Amino acid sequence: MLGSLGDINQISDPKLHAQVFEYLVKLTDTLIKIKLNQGVSPDNQSTPQPPDLVPPLTLILPWCFGALNLPDTFENGRLSALQLLCTVTLNCEPQHRSYLPHFYRALHLALNSTSKAPVYTVLKYLGPRFLSLQLPGFSLLLLDLINACNVVLSSSDLSKTVPRSEAVSILGGLLSLPDDFTQLTVLEPTHNIQMVSCPDIKDHVVNILLRTGRREPAGMARCIALSALGIFVYRELTNQTLHPRVTDAMNVILLALKFNNKIIAQLASNTLFLLCDHAPLLWAQYPRIADSVIRTLCAALFLHAPLGSTAGESDKALGTALLLCLGEWCMKLGPTRLLEISEYGEKRATCLLLLIFNVLHKLITGNTSDEGSGLSQPSLNDDFDPNILLDNFEKLSPNSSPTKSKQCHQAIILCAKTILAHIVTHLGHFPMAIGAARLSSLVVEHDDVPNLTSDELSASIFTAPNIQLFMLNPNVIASLVELPALELPGGGITAGLSTAKRQVRVLLRDLSGKACWDASILYRSPDNHKNNHNNDNSDLPKVEIPKWSTSCYSQPESLMVGNQTHLPQRAMRHRSPNILPDTTNSAADLDQLDDLLQYLGHTSPECLESFDRKLNEPSLSPVSYDLEQEAIASVISERNMEVEYNRQSQFLEGMMAQPVLRPSSRLSSSSSENDTCNQRLVGDIDETKFQQCRLLFSQLGLTGWEHRKELHLLSKTDRLLRELRNLDTQPCRETHKVAIIYVAPGQEDKNSVLSNQGGSAAYEQFLASLAWEIELEGHTGFLGGLPRQGSTGLTAPYTATSFLEAIFHVATRMPGDSPEAVLNKV
Numbered sequence: 001m002l003g004s005l006g007d008i009n010q011i012s013d014p015k016l017h018a019q020v021f022e023y024l025v026k027l028t029d030t031l032i033k034i035k036l037n038q039g040v041s042p043d044n045q046s047t048p049q050p051p052d053l054v055p056p057l058t059l060i061l062p063w064c065f066g067a068l069n070l071p072d073t074f075e076n077g078r079l080s081a082l083q084l085l086c087t088v089t090l091n092c093e094p095q096h097r098s099y100l101p102h103f104y105r106a107l108h109l110a111l112n113s114t115s116k117a118p119v120y121t122v123l124k125y126l127g128p129r130f131l132s133l134q135l136p137g138f139s140l141l142l143l144d145l146i147n148a149c150n151v152v153l154s155s156s157d158l159s160k161t162v163p164r165s166e167a168v169s170i171l172g173g174l175l176s177l178p179d180d181f182t183q184l185t186v187l188e189p190t191h192n193i194q195m196v197s198c199p200d201i202k203d204h205v206v207n208i209l210l211r212t213g214r215r216e217p218a219g220m221a222r223c224i225a226l227s228a229l230g231i232f233v234y235r236e237l238t239n240q241t242l243h244p245r246v247t248d249a250m251n252v253i254l255l256a257l258k259f260n261n262k263i264i265a266q267l268a269s270n271t272l273f274l275l276c277d278h279a280p281l282l283w284a285q286y287p288r289i290a291d292s293v294i295r296t297l298c299a300a301l302f303l304h305a306p307l308g309s310t311a312g313e314s315d316k317a318l319g320t321a322l323l324l325c326l327g328e329w330c331m332k333l334g335p336t337r338l339l340e341i342s343e344y345g346e347k348r349a350t351c352l353l354l355l356i357f358n359v360l361h362k363l364i365t366g367n368t369s370d371e372g373s374g375l376s377q378p379s380l381n382d383d384f385d386p387n388i389l390l391d392n393f394e395k396l397s398p399n400s401s402p403t404k405s406k407q408c409h410q411a412i413i414l415c416a417k418t419i420l421a422h423i424v425t426h427l428g429h430f431p432m433a434i435g436a437a438r439l440s441s442l443v444v445e446h447d448d449v450p451n452l453t454s455d456e457l458s459a460s461i462f463t464a465p466n467i468q469l470f471m472l473n474p475n476v477i478a479s480l481v482e483l484p485a486l487e488l489p490g491g492g493i494t495a496g497l498s499t500a501k502r503q504v505r506v507l508l509r510d511l512s513g514k515a516c517w518d519a520s521i522l523y524r525s526p527d528n529h530k531n532n533h534n535n536d537n538s539d540l541p542k543v544e545i546p547k548w549s550t551s552c553y554s555q556p557e558s559l560m561v562g563n564q565t566h567l568p569q570r571a572m573r574h575r576s577p578n579i580l581p582d583t584t585n586s587a588a589d590l591d592q593l594d595d596l597l598q599y600l601g602h603t604s605p606e607c608l609e610s611f612d613r614k615l616n617e618p619s620l621s622p623v624s625y626d627l628e629q630e631a632i633a634s635v636i637s638e639r640n641m642e643v644e645y646n647r648q649s650q651f652l653e654g655m656m657a658q659p660v661l662r663p664s665s666r667l668s669s670s671s672s673e674n675d676t677c678n679q680r681l682v683g684d685i686d687e688t689k690f691q692q693c694r695l696l697f698s699q700l701g702l703t704g705w706e707h708r709k710e711l712h713l714l715s716k717t718d719r720l721l722r723e724l725r726n727l728d729t730q731p732c733r734e735t736h737k738v739a740i741i742y743v744a745p746g747q748e749d750k751n752s753v754l755s756n757q758g759g760s761a762a763y764e765q766f767l768a769s770l771a772w773e774i775e776l777e778g779h780t781g782f783l784g785g786l787p788r789q790g791s792t793g794l795t796a797p798y799t800a801t802s803f804l805e806a807i808f809h810v811a812t813r814m815p816g817d818s819p820e821a822v823l824n825k826v
Contacts, residue, residue: 009066014074021067021080024060028084031055032091039748047748057092060084061099068106079121082110086125090133097135104140105193111144112189116155119148124163128173139184143198145170146205147189153212153221158390164221168212172228174205179241206232206245213252217389223267226256230271237278242285250275250282250289255384257300257322262314263393265304266321272297273325279332290333291344294352297326298359305363311408319412324803327419330356331802335428360420364413414511417475421512426802436800437774437781440513440732443505445469445479448486457725462716465689469714472508472702477714477727479507480693485520498523504696509724513732519696577602736806737784740767740797754825755816763812771799771808782807791815792824 011017038051067074067081089103107126110118123145130138149167158164174181182201188194198204209232212225229249236243253275256268272293275282283290301322304315330338330353338353426439445461446452452460461467466482485503503520573589575581581595594616601608601615608615621628697703702711714720742759744752758764773795774781777788782805786792793813799806815821 007066008063009070014077017067017070017074018076018080021077021084024063025080025084025087028057028060028087031057032087035091039746041749045749045751047746047752054093057088058096058099061088064088065099065102065106068109075115075117079117082106082118082121083125086122086130089135090126090129100135100137104137107141108144108187108193109191111141111148112191116151119151120161120163123148123152123166123170126170127166128169131170131173131177139181140187142174142181142184142201143186143196144189146174146201146208150208153208153216156217158217164216164218165224168209168216168221168224168228171205171209171212172224172231175202175209175228175232175235179239202243203245206243206249210245210248210252213249213256214384217385218392219261219264219388219390220392222388223264226253226264226267226271229253230274234275234278237275237281240281247286247289250286250293252384254292254296255386257296258303258384258386260386261388261391262304262318264388265300266314266318269297269300269318269321269325273321273328276325276328276332279329280334283333283337288344290337291342291352293329294326294333294338295355297322297329298355301326301359301363305412311405311412313408316408316411320415323412323415323419326356327422328801328803330423330427331430338427356423357420360416363416364420366413418511421475421510422802425510425512425515430802434780436802437779437798437805439800439802440728441507441516442780443507443514443516444728445481445507448483448505449481450484457721457728459718459721462721466693468690468693469716469720471710471712471714472707473710475510477509477724479505479509480690480697481505481507482690482693486518500692502692504692506696509727511732514728521692521695574598731782731805733782733800733802734804735782735784736804737782737809738806739809739811740770741811750826751822754811754822756812757816758812767797767808767810771797771806774798781805784809 008017008020011020032055035055035057038054039047041048061084064081064084067077070078085103085106089097089100107122110122113119149171152162152164152167155162179202182199183197185195185197186201188196209225209228212221213229216222216225229252232243233246233249233253236246253268253271256271257265259265259268279290282293301319304318304322333352335353338356339351341349341351430436430439432438444457445467446454446457446464449461449464449466452464454460468480470478470480472478481504483503483505485499485501500521500523503518506517506519508515573587575585575590575595575598577598579585579595580599581590581592586592597616598614605611613619623631701707741753742756742763744756744759747753747756774797775795776783776786776790776793779788779798781798781800784807786796786807786809793810793815796810796813797808811825814825816825
């Protein structure tokens with residue numbers, strides 16, 4: 001029926017000619033939809049046979065080529081013909097593309113036209129898909145496309161007819177081509193058909209993208225340019241080709257964090273998150289850039305920090321993106337690099353880790369308004385515009401509810417607390433020996449505790465005298481468990497050492513998960529074990545001491561064995577002023593400090609406060625002589641009262657106690673007999689169930705007054721037990737499950753696609769490079785709903801970082817030989 005119309009280019013009226021081509025555009029779109037849906041069955045259970053009649057998309061191509069030769073009065077019809085040529089070429093079958101030489105000539109002339117309308121039409125309807133099709137001979141038009149995109153992006157026209165986003169997408173697609181495309185010959189961007197070589201074509205594309213990333217006024221095009229620059233840097237770091245413009249591309253991405261538009265700033269943060277895969281290489285090759293990444297992320301957190309009631313969903317999305325990006329970069333760089341004293345930036349005398357902790361602490365406490373290290377506005381040297389003139393992003397409905405704003409603000413603070421706890425716990429320790437699948441410990445309070453055989457956390461831990469639970473601060477719950485010394489294979493890390501008979505297990509629960517440590521007192525090392533073995537008995541008392549005896553009273557208790565010699569408070573003898581006091585010339589009646597001050601004043605007179613007084617001479621009293629004597633008399637009187645009280649109360653029954661002895665130790669088998677002998681000499685000491693825990697608790701400084709406001713002993717209730725169980729089941733990392741489905745050629749229905757038990761070689765290679773394979777039966781990490789029994793396969797691709805876990809549900813790995821098995825895949 002279309003052929004019966006004759007040659008539509010014979011229509012003399014330009015307006016009617018344009019209307020006919022506009023109708024052909026709509027008709028072609030309808031035919032393409034019919035073609036795409038011909039292989040879909042109504043029930044989606046089977047794929048029908050290929051249809052005999054396919055819509056003739058190429059029937060109108062002669063009219064399109066003929067319309068391109070019409071005079072300028074038929075411009076609207078020519079533009080519709082160009083649109084039809086691009087649309088049909090991208091959607092027709094490969095065997096019908098015998099017209100490509102004519103098509104390339106038409107594109108060459110249109111892209112180099114003096115009028116902007118043909119350039120805009122070709123770029124808008126050709127798009128980046130033209131590059132992905134890899135049509136024969138498409139590389140001839142590379143220089144034409146680059147020149148046309150440059151013309152579009154250099155224009156100040158921001159109307160919807162200008163394909164700025166499509167132009168940037170085409171340039172980004174050119175960077176995805178193999179590196180040897182610079183060796184190809186291309187058409188010279190003129191009206192003549194002439195071949196030229198362009199070895200610097202990649203540099204030309206990168207320069208245009210750098211300029212677009214700095215000053216593009218359209219929001220969508222700016223985002224695409226930043227994404228293309230991120231992919232460019234990632235590819236250069238992956239291949240380690242290290243293009244000279246990598247530094248400039250990184251600077252543009254970092255400057256994008258200054259954007260007043262939060263969507264573009266979040267995109268820059270996500271791009272940096274992608275580049276953290278190559279953080280060590282970036283630090284080695286570009287240390288200044290790697291240092292700037294951490295500092296700029298920290299400054300961006302202050303620049304975009306929400307102000308309580310003004311926080312919204314965009315602030316929440318941007319704040320969490322910046323925090324997660326900062327945390328991932330910290331884990332990739334490691335403690336060694338973060339603790340180096342920086343040589344760059346304004347605060348070059350500090351390490352990056354201190355800056356990170358300060359930023360997170362201020363963000364959590366809300367002290368961001370007085371911080372002076374935020375991002376400043378860019379200078380003219382930066383050649384960067386932090387604003388956009390055309391905001392063509394999808395608009396979200398604003399929500400100014402005070403409750404919603406508070407929730408968004410609290411979400412950012414919670415994320416900052418999580419990042420801080422994560423860095424403190426896992427920096428330099430991930431992954432541990434158990435692998436990346438486990439970030440949180442599987443140990444619970446009742447493990448290895450005698451007489452507690454429950455498989456899960458139960459109320460029996462509340463009645464055990466050797467288990468206590470504390471709240472160290474509002475974010476950390478600690479459990480102290482005292483256990484008998486564990487007999488590990490080979491002795492464990494304390495092999496050959498003399499340790500206590502009991503050990504302390506510390507369990508910490510916070511936002512980063514659950515961590516576990518075992519602590520034990522070490523008494524001697526293998527080096528001095530033999531030397532001290534024969535002297536063990538000499539350190540202990542040789543007489544039996546009755547339980548209640550007046551001889552039990554002694555000087556203040558000390559864990560040190562043996563007597564100590566105390567020097568007099570005031571020495572009666574002095575060295576010569578020119579002799580330096582040291583251990584070789586010391587004596588009991590010499591005051592080391594007094595003689596040292598005397599030596600310093602004699603050898604370095606500039607240290608003297610006044611030349612008529614030595615450093616070791618007491619200064620004049622700030623009060624009168626009578627007041628000084630009165631104060632001395634009061635102190636002496638108080639001391640005499642204490643001595644008299646001690647003398648009268650030393651024989652009271654409540655003051656009697658056994659002397660403090662050396663704690664019992666777990667020695668090697670060779671010294672077990674001597675240990676038994678020593679116990680018989682001093683008698684058995686009844687150690688309490690929580691003695692070692694109290695000792696460790698005190699040594700950690702938790703008994704100090706400064707911790708009393710935050711440290712609390714938790715009440716052992718059923719509610720606490722439920723909360724602990726719930727806390728142990730919560731994932732401490734972001735988790736994702738991704739479905740991978742293989743569609744074979746010609747498959748259109750769900751049943752055929754899900755019944756596939758294998759794929760092509762390219763598909764299997766894709767799976768092998770996606771993640772590492774794990775066995776579901778013994779996997780301790782995130783499973784995403786996959787059962788361990790093997791009903792959905794035995795293995796699955798899995799990957800994990802310190803902040804993320806992802807498992808891939810591969811449909812071809814799951815059984816599909818029955819309708820029930822296919823249904824399980826859905």
